[in-house]
Amino acid sequence: MSESLFVDVAFWLFGGGSVVAAWLVFRTDSMVRAAYWLLASFAGVGVVMVVLNARFLGLVLVLMMAGEMTIMAVFMVMFMMNPAGLNPMTMVHQHRQAKIAGVVAFAGLALVGVVAEFPDRPADPEGEATAELGRELLGDSMLIFETAGVTLLATMIGSIAIASKRGRFGDAEDGSAPPPLDPQGDHS
Amino acid sequence: MLLVGATLGLGAYAVAVLDGVGARVAAGGRLRLMDIAAGPLRRAALLARTSRSTTERPDLQAWALAPAIVAGMAAAAVAAVPFGPGIAVADVDDGIVLFGAAMAVVMVGVYLHGWSANSPMPLVGGYRFIALALSYEMPLALVLIAAALPAESLAVGAIVESQHDLWNVVRQPLGLPLYLVAGTGLAFWGPLNGADGPDLAGGTSAEVSGPALLAWELARRFVLVAVAVVGAAVFLGGWQGPILPGPAWMALKTLALLAVLVWAGHRLARVRLERFVVVAWAVLIPLALVDVFVSGALAL
Amino acid sequence: MGVIARLASGADVPVFPVVAAGGRLAAEALRLLPGVRVEDTPRAATVLVVVGRLTRALLHPALVVHDQLPQPRATVWMPIGVDEAGDPEGLLSAFPSVTTVGAGDTAGLRTVFADLVSGVRASDSPALPDMEPAHWRGVGPYGHGGAGMTGGVPFGRPLPARAPDPDGLELDQLPLQLGPLHPGLPPGLVLHVGLQGDVVRHAEVGANPYQSWPGDPAPGPLDTATFVDALRLPTPVADLELARARHHLRWVAQALRLHGLEALGLRVAALGGSLSPTDRCTVQAVTRRLAGSRSLAWATAGVGVTDGGLLDGIETRLETGPVRRAAGDTGDARSDDPAYQGLGFEPVVHQGADAWARLRQRLAEATQAMDLAERAGMRVRDPGPALEGPRGTIRLDAAMPSTALCELLPALLAGSEWGDAVTTVASLDLDVEEAALARSGSAPASGGRIAGTPTGSGHQNGGRPGAGAR
Numbered sequence: 041m042s043e044s045l046f047v048d049v050a051f052w053l054f055g056g057g058s059v060v061a062a063w064l065v066f067r068t069d070s071m072v073r074a075a076y077w078l079l080a081s082f083a084g085v086g087v088v089m090v091v092l093n094a095r096f097l098g099l100v101l102v103l104m105m106a107g108e109m110t111i112m113a114v115f116m117v118m119f120m121m122n123p124a125g126l127n128p129m130t131m132v133h134q135h136r137q138a139k140i141a142g143v144v145a146f147a148g149l150a151l152v153g154v155v156a157e158f159p160d161r162p163a164d165p166e167g168e169a170t171a172e173l174g175r176e177l178l179g180d181s182m183l184i185f186e187t188a189g190v191t192l193l194a195t196m197i198g199s200i201a202i203a204s205k206r207g208r209f210g211d212a213e214d215g216s217a218p219p220p221l222d223p224q225g226d227h228s
Numbered sequence: 229m230l231l232v233g234a235t236l237g238l239g240a241y242a243v244a245v246l247d248g249v250g251a252r253v254a255a256g257g258r259l260r261l262m263d264i265a266a267g268p269l270r271r272a273a274l275l276a277r278t279s280r281s282t283t284e285r286p287d288l289q290a291w292a293l294a295p296a297i298v299a300g301m302a303a304a305a306v307a308a309v310p311f312g313p314g315i316a317v318a319d320v321d322d323g324i325v326l327f328g329a330a331m332a333v334v335m336v337g338v339y340l341h342g343w344s345a346n347s348p349m350p351l352v353g354g355y356r357f358i359a360l361a362l363s364y365e366m367p368l369a370l371v372l373i374a375a376a377l378p379a380e381s382l383a384v385g386a387i388v389e390s391q392h393d394l395w396n397v398v399r400q401p402l403g404l405p406l407y408l409v410a411g412t413g414l415a416f417w418g419p420l421n422g423a424d425g426p427d428l429a430g431g432t433s434a435e436v437s438g439p440a441l442l443a444w445e446l447a448r449r450f451v452l453v454a455v456a457v458v459g460a461a462v463f464l465g466g467w468q469g470p471i472l473p474g475p476a477w478m479a480l481k482t483l484a485l486l487a488v489l490v491w492a493g494h495r496l497a498r499v500r501l502e503r504f505v506v507v508a509w510a511v512l513i514p515l516a517l518v519d520v521f522v523s524g525a526l527a528l
Numbered sequence: 529m530g531v532i533a534r535l536a537s538g539a540d541v542p543v544f545p546v547v548a549a550g551g552r553l554a555a556e557a558l559r560l561l562p563g564v565r566v567e568d569t570p571r572a573a574t575v576l577v578v579v580g581r582l583t584r585a586l587l588h589p590a591l592v593v594h595d596q597l598p599q600p601r602a603t604v605w606m607p608i609g610v611d612e613a614g615d616p617e618g619l620l621s622a623f624p625s626v627t628t629v630g631a632g633d634t635a636g637l638r639t640v641f642a643d644l645v646s647g648v649r650a651s652d653s654p655a656l657p658d659m660e661p662a663h664w665r666g667v668g669p670y671g672h673g674g675a676g677m678t679g680g681v682p683f684g685r686p687l688p689a690r691a692p693d694p695d696g697l698e699l700d701q702l703p704l705q706l707g708p709l710h711p712g713l714p715p716g717l718v719l720h721v722g723l724q725g726d727v728v729r730h731a732e733v734g735a736n737p738y739q740s741w742p743g744d745p746a747p748g749p750l751d752t753a754t755f756v757d758a759l760r761l762p763t764p765v766a767d768l769e770l771a772r773a774r775h776h777l778r779w780v781a782q783a784l785r786l787h788g789l790e791a792l793g794l795r796v797a798a799l800g801g802s803l804s805p806t807d808r809c810t811v812q813a814v815t816r817r818l819a820g821s822r823s824l825a826w827a828t829a830g831v832g833v834t835d836g837g838l839l840d841g842i843e844t845r846l847e848t849g850p851v852r853r854a855a856g857d858t859g860d861a862r863s864d865d866p867a868y869q870g871l872g873f874e875p876v877v878h879q880g881a882d883a884w885a886r887l888r889q890r891l892a893e894a895t896q897a898m899d900l901a902e903r904a905g906m907r908v909r910d911p912g913p914a915l916e917g918p919r920g921t922i923r924l925d926a927a928m929p930s931t932a933l934c935e936l937l938p939a940l941l942a943g944s945e946w947g948d949a950v951t952t953v954a955s956l957d958l959d960v961e962e963a964a965l966a967r968s969g970s971a972p973a974s975g976g977r978i979a980g981t982p983t984g985s986g987h988q989n990g991g992r993p994g995a996g997a998r
Contacts, residue, residue: 070287072343076336096382099325106332107365110339110358124346126285127687170321170382200509254791256798270539273532274574274645279599281571348704352726352946418788419823426786427712427950430569437571437598496823498788501947503826 050091058084066132069125075113079105093163096170232306232317236299239453240446242483244268246490254494275442283345283435291344291436295443297337301330302450309461310385312474323384324372327458331368331414334451335361338416338423341444342432353431356422356501360413363508368410370516371403374523375462384458388466395465399526402519404463406512408488411455415448418493422501424448456485537645540565541637543604544573544597546590547715549738549961550608550749551580554631555715556778559785560798561634568711570596575641579631580608582619585737586716589709591622591655600651602644606631608749624652691722691729694943699724708737708960712786712950716960719937728949731941733934738964750962751775752928755917759924762911765867765904766805769897773811774803775918776850776894780818783887783954787827808898815891828883832940832952835881839936846932849920851956854889855881861916867909871900883955890957893918919957930963 061081065074082105089098117123122131132138163169177185248264282288308323310316320326335358342354376382378399379390387396397404413420424431433444460466460481467474542565545555558577559566567573570593578590594603603623607615608631620626629636643649691701707718718734750756754771757763777800784793796814799807818824834855839846846852848859853875860875862868876892878885915922920929933956940956941949 072340073287073290076290076340079336095320096322096325099322099329103325103329103332106329106336107362110335111362113339114355114358121687124285124287126346168321251791251794254789255794257794266535266538267540270535273535274539274542276532277536277600277645278574281596281598348702348723355726421788422947425788425947426568426790427947429711430567430572433572434569435571441572494789494791496788497784497821497827498947499823500827500831501945 047091051088054084054087054091058082058088069122069131071116071120071123071125072113073125075109075116078112079109082109093165093167094169096173229317231311231315232303235306235311235457236303236450236453239456239482239486240449241268243449243452243486243490246483246487247493250490250494272442275437275445276439278438278441280440281435281437283347286346286435287340287344290340291440294337294341294344295440295447297340298334298447299443299450301333301337302447302454305330305454306457308384309457309478310388310467310474311478312467315467315474316385319383319385322382324376324382324387324462327384327454328365328369328372330454331451332365334414335365337447338432341436342423345432345435347435349428349430349434350432353423353425353428353434357416357432359501359505360416360420360422360508363505364410364413364512367406367508367512367516368414370513370520371400371406371410372462374400374516374520375403377520377523377527380527384461384466388461388468391465392468396463400463400519400523402515403523404459406516406519407459407463408485408492409512411452411459412489412492414455415452415489417448417452417489419496419499420504421493421498425498452486452489453482456482456489459485533646537642541575541641542567542573543575543577543637544570544593546576546578546582546586546593546709548578548580548582548586548590551578551606552715552751552959552961553778554606554608555579556782556797557632557801559794560801561632561637563634563638570594571598573597574601574644575637576601576603577606577637578603578620578626579606582615583738584617584619585735585739586708587619587622589737593709594623594652595654595656597652600644602627602640602649602652604629604637604640606633623655691724693724693729701729705734707734713953714958714960717934717953717958719941721941723946726946728941728944728946731938731949733937736960736964738961750965751778751959752917752919752922752962755915755922758909758911758915759913759922760911762908765871765907765909766901768909768915769901769904770803770805772918773894773897773901774800776800776890776897777803777811777814779890779918779957780814780887780894784818786950786954787824789824805898805901808902811898812895815895819888819891824887825884828887828951828955829880831883831948832886832944832955833880833882834936834940838939841939842932842935844927844932844935846929846936847921848916849929850886850889850893850918851933851936852920853893854878854885861914861921865909865912865916867907868900871903871907873900883951886955886957919959919962928959928962928965930959933958934960934963 058081061077061084064077065081068074068077083102086098086101086105089095089101120131121127122129125131245264245268248267249259252259252264305327307317308320308326310319338357338361339354342350342352342357345351375387375396378396379387381387381390391399409420412418416423422431424433428434433441436444457478460478464481464485465477466481467478469477472480540563543558544567545551545558547555555577558564558579570576574597576590576594576597582590594601603626605615605620605626605628607628627636627640629640640649644651688700688702690698693699702723704721704723705718706721707713708716710717713719716737718737719731720734721731722729752775754763754768758768777796781793781797781800784790784796799810799814803811834851836855839852839855839857848857848861852859854877856877856879858875858877862873863875873896876889876896878889878892913924917929919933922928936956937953940952944952
């Protein structure tokens with residue numbers, strides 16, 4: 041009995057924590073904090089997965105999201121004008137549209153969550169989740185995962201090739217900007 | 229928990245002592261063992277009594293959290309390693325993945341440490357660490373997978389037991405060197421010290437003083453110890469060995485790896501970032517892939 | 529005293545050096561003192577050590593650094609040079625408390641530290657008021673001082689402006705002043721850089737903090753004192769060459785420290801500090817070992833390349849010196865020096881013109897200097913107008929080689945990543961104090977004063993006295 045109590049407590053604690061962290065993503069002014077609140081939210085979901093015996097998936101989620109949220113933090117700092125939130129300027133715009141969109145999305149998802157019939161197939165708690173996952177990946181779902189994997193690899197290699205020093209328009213050291221579309225204009 | 233704490237604490241002390249010995253040997257001075265043994269403790273005592281600095285508008289919570297994240301992840305990594313037959317804090321089925329996830333979160337900790345100070349030199353240190361960390365995450369993951377193949381399991385305990393006739397360092401010669409390179413980078417030690425180097429006036433630690441500095445130095449050494457512990461388990465046969473009990477062998481093997489890492493820190497110059505990143509992507513990843521293919525072929 | 533306090537007072541004294549006029553050698557020697565640990569950042573230090581004579585331009589940076597030391601802290605002054613009344617303007621009284629300790633007096637330093645840690649001595653209070661540099665809160669249309677959403681000066685500093693990048697992008701560029709007390713740069717070097725990430729987009733050398741003002745005492749003693757004196761006094765060739773080898777070894781030690789090989793650097797520094805003619809084989813062994821180091825080669829090859837046009841395009845002429853010889857130029861003032869005839873002297877030259885070539889060049893020159901010192905025996909060099917110093921030709925009434933080396937910096941550093949920039953600056957072997965000398969003949973290198981010297985009008989490095997000190 042205590043084990044299922046532990047599972048329940050963990051689920052509500054980390055599940056609720058994920059929701060709170062997700063809300064904090066949008067409340068904070070600092071871009072780095074926003075990225076890492078999102079990581080905390082994902083980590084909460086990862087813990088829930090671990091508690092539900094999908095340990096491999098939970099740990100892989102944390103592994104991937106740590107790297108990805110760091111890259112997201114780097115990009116947000118790169119693009120946003122006020123990345124640490126120190127400048128007293130408002131960071132949000134279009135309040136009315138955002139509120140309406142948020143309420144509509146929440147209502148839709150909540151409706152789906154409450155009304156839909158989720159399948160009732162309890163998994164074997166003693167099962168070897170990792171081994172079963174492996175068999176699924178290389179068995180029935182092999183086509184999907186191999187295609188996705190090769191596509192991702194091609195994307196990575198392509199982006200590295202595009203970002204490489206010796207670009208199409210010459211060496212980056214010499215300033216390899218493409219000619220502007222507008223003869224007098226800037227390079228945008 | 230006591231096991232993890234003791235391992236990390238003693239390990240960090242061992243790193244400091246080995247570092248002192250290494251420095252004294254490299255500098256050609258006399259090895260005064262009493263000084264070297266007491267040195268780290270004295271410095272820790274001094275740092276504990278020094279006040280904490282602050283800068284203008286730092287991210288206080290993240291600054292305080294950063295050493296905790298790094299140390300916590302090192303503890304999580306050590307927790308998955310068995311120190312003897314059946315002696316493990318949490319020998320989960322996915323110990324290797326736990327190690328990978330923990331080391332990925334270390335990247336978050338170091339970046340936060342650099343970001344939070346709101347100062348240019350620490351910021352550059354944090355960003356440099358991200359560039360380096362992303363470059364050797366892949367070789368790290370690949371060599372660990374290669375080591376897991378003969379064991380047919382991701383649990384560290386199973387990997388240790390799969391080495392009962394032949395250690396992985398012999399069976400997969402590419403594994404340990406690549407792992408040590410990645411491990412050196414994870415703790416930003418010696419040649420891969422982009423984050424805290426003297427050219428950045430101390431890098432991510434430039435604005436840190438007192439107990440916060442002590443916590444950061446400890447966290448960094450904890451990561452080094454975790455790298456050595458997992459390396460000893462996965463590549464050097466873990467607790468297996470004649471005559472001595474399991475934990476003693478683990479300790480010896482961990483110390484051996486720590487000595488190698490500390491020696492590398494004193495012997496090799498700090499790498500140029502760009503060059504190393506190119507090497508990591510263009511050389512280390514293909515080598516790691518070769519390692520995986522070969523060990524996979526052998527396992528079939 | 530509690531257990532922790534007692535343990536702490538036995539620790540190595542963490543110091544942060546403020547290298548003032550004449551203090552460079554003593555500051556480097558601090559690293560060799562047992563029981564003293566020189567830190568890279570003032571936040572890790574307990575004792576601020578002012579080495580040499582403070583100048584007006586260095587006072588404010590030193591006070592800022594003093595306030596950056598955490599409590600408990602103390603300030604120690606190590607006066608250098610013949611002139612013991614070394615603080616004529618009373619600049620040191622700006623510090624809350626200063627203890628005078630002799631250079632190399634480890635016991636004195638440890639006493640100060642032990643008293644501080646055990647509570648016998650009170651910690652220094654802050655020297656500067658804790659105030660914001662400029663009033664900005666609530667000023668302007670957006671409340672962050674100044675005009676516009678992207679303008680303004682929140683916290684007294686401008687938001688980084690966009691600047692073009694060689695890839696055709698517009699990236700934020702941070703204007704930053706680094707120095708004069710930055711541990712990765714030569715002491716006294718002030719760099720105003722525009723930093724895009726960790727790439728130096730442009731760099732200018734700031735006002736020289738050792739620059740003499742009318743009425744200021746002359747700088748010195750320089751680290752090339754032996755050579756400047758040899759312009760006027762007869763000096764044994766062996767002494768000159770030994771001084772040259774010492775200089776190069778000390779430089780190698782600093783370069784190794786910057787590349788992460790601190791312990792090896794200490795070994796080389798100890799060798800350089802106690803160099804005698806019998807150390808010839810040791811110097812050869814060190815040269816062989818370092819010149820064959822693959823990791824050092826990998827870290828410095830291709831960095832800071834001074835191709836021919838750069839060396840000839842600067843205002844002050846760099847005649848000779850290891851920087852030129854590492855680029856393939858065979859010029860050396862010793863080739864025409866009568867004192868070196870018959871010693872079998874041939875200038876050592878390397879190709880490559882990068883930091884790695886300069887490292888090997890100085891190692892080779894150190895070995896060569898030891899050989900020359902042995903072969904020269906008792907030969908004495910007569911005073912003459914030109915002399916080959918360790919950085920280049922030193923002439924009476926001409927600028928010192930460091931002046932020209934400082935002028936190389938803006939072109940060399942533009943576009944290089946910060947770590948490479950530090951390597952490049954280190955590989956040039958600059959001495960900012962030497963560059964502050966208007967003319968090498970007008971001020972004696974060994975300290976002391978000369979009245980009426982035209983020092984205030986020198987405009988090397990575009991320096992305006994007092995400007996840019998932070």
